[in-house]
Amino acid sequence: MSYSVKDEQGRLTMSFYDNFYVSGGYEIEIETQKVDYIPTDTITIVANAKNYQPDDTCELLILAPFSPANGLVIFDCDGQVSQPIQFQTETGKNSTTVEFKISKDWIPNFTVHAELTGSIPRETEVINSPHRPAIATGSVTLEVSRDIYKLNVLINTKETNKTYTPSSIIHIDVDVTQH
Secondary structure, eight states, X not given: OEEEEEOTTOOEEEEEOSXXXXXXXXXXXXXXXXXXXXXXXXXXXXXXXXXXXXXXXXXXXXXXXXXXXXXXXXXXXXXXXXXXXXXXXXXXXXXXXXXXXXXXXGOSEEEEEEEXXXXXXXXXXXXXXXXXXXXXXXXXXXXXXXXGGOEEEEEEESSTTOOOOTTOOOOEEEEEEEO
């Protein structure tokens, strides 16, 4: 059910409600009722590790609810979307793998979104009717190590056995190197 409302200033607002049911009707009406949406299935994404280092190769196992299908993997790190990767699942196979390099720009984590499109047989047989469209989506968040940003800090005083008091002058050497 969808509806629209205008406020006092003439602005139009539209909304919809999916879970509105009316009981009754005739059997023929129910049988010929047209579905105006495509149900969305779920893709399961399994990564070959839980944590990654920059420049590691990540391998994702994508479990598809239907085949054959065309898919797209998109990487999202805090709203920055990188170049998508296209993939396919072959007829009769319910999975495929996608490999890619981990970018240091994805520290500390990023989300992998996968989308799949194809077709599957209709639930109710219609003579000479093609398969219905099928869509599936899924996502997984992967961690990327921050170790490349760790620093070693070494602080040395010139006089090693001297005791210092508040407000005394001290000379120190600070050596900062990458971890």
